[in-house]
Amino acid sequence: MLNIYCPHCGEHRSEEEFHYAGEAHIPRPENPAELSDEAWGDYLFFRRNPRGLHHEQWYHATGCRRFFNVARDTVTYEIHESYPMGARPSVSRDSEEAA
Amino acid sequence: MTQLTLPRAESPLHHADLPALAGQDQKGGLILREERFSALVILRGPDDDPGMRAGVEGALGAAPPTEPCSSVLGDDGTRLLRITPDEWLVFGPGTQRQDLMSRLRSALQGTPGRVVDVSSGYACLHLSGEALADVLKKSTSYDVHMRNFPPGKVVGTTFGKGQAYMLRTDADSVLVIVRRSFADYTWLWLQAAAEEYGLSIAG
Amino acid sequence: MTQRNRLPERGRVDRSRTLRFQFNGRTYTGHPGDTVASALLANGVRLVGRSFKYGRPRGVIAAGPEEPNAILQVGTDPATTTPNLRATQTELYDGLVCSSTNGWPSTERDLTSVVGKVGGRMMPPGFYYKTFMWPSSLWMTYEKGIRKAAGLGQSPSQPDPAEYDHMNHHVDVLVVGAGPAGLSAARTAARAGARVMIADEQPELGGHLLASRATISGTPAAKWVRRQTDALAREPEVTVLRRTTAVGYHDHNFVVLSERRTDHLGPDAGGVRERLHRVRAGQVVIATGAHERPLVFGNNDRPGVMTASAVGTYINRYGVVPGERLVLMTTNDHAYHTALDWHNAGREVVAVVDTRAEAGGDLPTEARACGIRVLTGHGVIEAAGGRSVTGARVAPLSADGESLAGTTHELPCDVIATSGGWSPVVHLTCHTGDKPVWSEEVLGFVPGETRQARVCAGGVNGTYALEAVIHEGVDAGKRAATAWGFEATEMRDLAVSVAEPSQDPSMKLFLVPHHKPVTRAPKQFVDFQTDVTAAAIEVAVREGYESIEHVKRYTVMGFGTDQGKLGNVNGVALTARARGKTIPETGTTVFRPAYTPVTFGALAGMERGGLLDPARFTPMHLWHVRQGAAFEDVGQWKRPWYYPRHGESMQQAVNRECLAVRQRVGMLDASTLGKIDIQGSDAREFLNRVYTNAWMKLQPGRCRYGLMLKEDGMVFDDGVTACVDDEHFIMTTTTGNAGPVLEWLERWHQTEWPELDVCFTSITDQWATVTVTGPESRNVVAKLCDDIDFSREAFPFMAWREGTVAGALARVFRISFTGELTYEINVPADYGMHLWEAVYAAGEPYGITPYGTETMHVLRAEKGFIIVGQDTDGSVTPEDLGMHWALKREKPFSFLGQRSLDRSDSRRRDREQFVGIRPLNGEAVLPEGAQAVENPSNPVPKRTIGHVTSSYYSAALGHSIALGLIERGHDRQRERLHFMTSDGRLEEAELCSTVFYDPDGARQNV
């Protein structure tokens, strides 16, 4: 039962307030028309779906209606950090391996 | 063109006929009052824009607060609730229903500030009584303890299976603001949640 | 019947009051403070149930949640009878009626036991996998028999009238368990200023101290408990929950507590029966103690065989000695307490059978001093007796306890108490996936590593010496409070000392050997409720079910309602033994919530009936109710479906409503449509990106229909958007999609295009909408408004105006979902009812007719307008719908979903396309969902080439019509296909244009 820090409300809120919104940092291609069906299909459907550290988007549905990013472990469910859209994570697979 | 009667307004809980239930006894652990016909305006804009801040301050006597989950009091009973980083719910007494919107709009001319009238869009339920905390604990996953939810704080959170903004108006009372179409559900919910403590209606 | 086993004094029961209760039809008495189990034992009742597989007689073994046998049906009312309650946790009240859950025809004279005796040997683990296979057609018949035999209690047969609810808590420190460790932890954390919650499953705080004769710094245990309880009550920020079990420990320190509030008061107590506390804790202190482990030996399930600590508890806490003559078998010193309790209660201790070669600790010495016979190096290898223990067969053991070292003799007795040591209650510490670790020193599993913010204290760590337990509790309270940012203060009154007797090491023994091999010895039970024996475990391993999970699943060990609290560790040890591996290598099965069972009603809380899911209403709802409208659920909304006049069928009502609109005028409550206020200098550009069509040229005062796709190119939503000014638009969405569309817009703005200056505000609830449609609609609205010119020139189709309607500020849209001249009037919701009534009054001279969603659907179908979600299903493109006109591919920005329209499958020529369908038999209304086939004479499997999405009888046209998605439909005009009807017949129908009525749109162009 996740307890998620919302960077815009500045406090932890219980999972019930949020919607999961999929893998983070998948930018929409600049010129979709120029992409092959394969490249477009990759963008649409294919995901990293890692076992372990996952950067994902959450939507604070009943709170501030803001999307933001969360770095969460998909096995332990431990949340390493929440950070706003556009920001880069301070916890990455590399930094984790380094640690 | 037939003769028109003046428009008759009905509050979100009109059908519950609260006035008829009110007044009887106020001994209930939970005391509910529907704040009817308040003026509600949604204000949108970048919270660091000087023009917008100045405009709002000119119109309401207070600039939009920038602290998350905070609210400030303005002139003549107005209140600005920060509900998202670029969104405030401006709350005014019913007397300002006609002009709050226009005052703000003109004050925001030439600024990125935008306003939307939502006076009819929400039900405002004022809750108090010694069972207030317990009823809220049954209704929302948010931590309503005074240490975490002091007077002036406003949060958007879950209420029953719906959504609400909760404003701690003072130590003993909370204003619960839900979308109008959820008013009846929230009313049913509160009756059930307060049953063991007793529910009184204040007019 | 007298309570022949009740001591004149001792214990915490109130002898001044007598309670009467019924068990299996007989009436007994007990006292306040009793559990049903203690009261039954006081009355000398031994037989409490039958085992489900072998039908063997069973009695009370334990005194707490680990009890496997005394599982009762409590209450007889069909609505409130409760199955599977543990007698050891069921508080006695006057008039309680209960019965055993197994045994047929009765627990006393049980026939299943005969089957058990005879067939028992035919029922090795997994026997059902090996039989009942031929003929397979008969399995269902066999199964009925098996099902009859299975199960414990009876479900109620009537709706439960009781109330349940949830309560959310946020605390700094949650303490689970109010024994010595828990109490000390809670007091320490509270003193540090933390918000503390302490919960215990028992009606009183104190844990095992309630049954202890120990003194703490000279204070009797019970008195010490009272001091702590009072001290906690004085702390302002402490919440104490009794009769409250922590049933689940979830991620991020979310702990679920189940509080039983009224059962102990009897069936007629009102109020909330059970409450689920949902606790988010900064730190959790686990002080759940330990359960005593019974020893496994022949016929160890005979009524009268109990755990040593349970016997001690019944004597000290309830003042009940469950028999006359005791034989105690133990592997440790601690259990000698029970022998001494029994002796002090004035009844005979036949012998203490100590499996260890020597027993020189203080307690054994004290026992000997009391004249109690102590047989060291011996074990009870088998219990004598049938429905009740009559003796203990005792034999000398080899030093390692693996074999017998001599001959057997029998000690006559009626109770055999055993102690194989203790198993820490680690369950909660495992719920979030953490594994417990085996400790040779504790001879049990103790909590392992965790990511949760928790501290364990006392028995759960394998710490059993009372002084150490209390100090661990204090320390845990300190650590929890400081970890959460509080400053802990010294707790002088908790710096206690307890005189501990010297103890010899315990012996590691999980199975008392027998002369015969395990497979031939009398049944040696490991898990009582599921009838799993040591032999069953051996057989399972022999058959290759070696993983502990395989053993569990194959033998069903631990699947009972006690979840193997007594048996699991013995089972693990015997599995390890059978595999020739160590216990750590073997590991344990996973503990999952619930620690003890939780009532469904409590899980559901207040979510029932009208509160299961919010029902949303428009401001005009009461009017519809008063008019006797039938309602349709659309998302969470309740919408008028149709307004039957008395005697009218649905079809008659809908026909009447349709004709009224086509011939005169009708009115619809359209307030549920989603409305989103969109403002910003980039609002137009944003619309360009999320809609398939173009928005640059839409002028203020005009509206446009828009189509929204998901990135996969499939239709997601549609609606009309109006331009207020260059930087201000009002978007409407379908009723069901209002929320998802807003989230969709926010998603793209926030995650992809934050540079665009635009913001979205839901105004769905702000505006009430009355649709006035039909030839007379202009006359009706004109009566209500004098500041809008409704003439066709001044107020053309797809325009909107602001004005005063019925005295209220209004936005009037001239758009049409019916094909008739239509005005959609929006006013602030406070005036919704007023407007509705005003329109109704103004329309009366014109015969205005309110209509519901069904009529709305018919009218739009006659015009071929789609309903997203009914005519589309997430696999339909705009081109499939023939809406190429709505696609502006040359827009500079590639709108959402555009690229997907060029994938090979979207380009397929044989896609299913949106067409009109006209049944040849104009009276026949095809079922919505009816599948189309080209040639009905084809054999099954027949290829379906499409289906009907919408289908109605059109009163205006005088025949039935339908819309559907048909393979290559756009090229098949006038082709005939066959459609299945609900009763399996086939109807022939002709494909046609989707516009059945007024194809050139003349009627709204007036």
Place this chain on the structure above:
Amino acid sequence: MANRYSGFGLFRHALRYHENWQRAWRNPTPKTHYDVIIIGGGGHGLATAYYLASQHGITNIAVLEKGYLGGGNTGRNTTIVRSNYLWDESGQLYEHAMKLWEGLSEELNYNVMFSQRGVLNLGHTLQDMRNIERRVQSNRLNGIDSHVVTPDEIKKIVPIINIDNLRYPIMGSSWQPRAGVARHDAVAWGYARAADALGVDLLQETAVTGMRIEGGTIRGVETNRGFIGADRVGCVVAGNSGVLAGMAGLRLPLESHPLQAFVSEPLKPVLDTVVMSNHVHGYVNQSDKGDLVIGAGIDGYNGYGQRGSMPVIEHTAAAICEMFPMFRRVRMNRQWGGIVDTCPDACPIISKTPVDGLYFNCGWGTGGFKATPGSGHVFASTIANDSPHPLAAPFALDRFYSGALIDEHGAAGVAH
């Protein structure tokens, strides 16, 4: 088969105190090379190995299981078996499985307790009923037994159900009499025993740590027990497909979510039909042990923790109590979670991959158990012939590029 199971055999063993039972399967040491390696010792993987051996004569096979056989979703689901899916492609695949279920106990000489007690899929809104009518008709055209039933007929089939005064009234249902439940563990064990008897090596506690791919062709797998060579490798690892794909340098259109379930305490027989409601999110049947086995919706977030969040359990309990108010007093004994690989179209992937000799069978989402025999059967054929079985062809990976998705969200039983 070394020791054939039968009532008489049981009796013979009883006389010998069950001391002579043979192992249900061997515990072999890995060979250095196999013709085919199946990764994943769940029902699907074991079935694949069994059909490779029994239908395609390939017996030099190893099944690699990182834990114990049937320890994944096979042993964690609510055991419902039905074939009433919407689209022809999936309907035919699941019906293929249904036909195999019907003879499975005899074929495997292991009673998987397949109990055809019928499944109701309730409809609570007009749109539900449209979808039900459409699905039922499609089923009929595909030769799948399926009916639309009215509330009164529902009441006849399940007398204890509450059909009036619900928040969302029950307006009707689809009804598949041949559907039902099976004993999940027995399915894995039955296939394991039968495969072993045909010479398949079942290697438990053997975790794949890497794949050896040379020139675009699979050569074998690295494991915690060393390298094991193979000409072909089939991955059937629900809940870990993404991880395995990663080892081969592939990505899949999958997200792994927790799917929770719970059981009540054992009760005397009270419900002998499977009742599912997609709209209020809950499905329930009563096992032969007497537990009510209850399924919940998936948790929204990715998770490999085999556990989910509380609200899902709470809402599911509420849904069950709404349909069966008499169960409010019944108690939940145990809750748990599985890991389901969900595809964008709620349909599986049974496919060759860009790597020669490497095949994937995954993405069954919430629908895997019911497909076990069919899935293994068509996957075995796909591997044996290195070309998709006709029933598997529509479920190849390329559909996510072409766009030829098969959207079964409506029929998948759990709202994704």
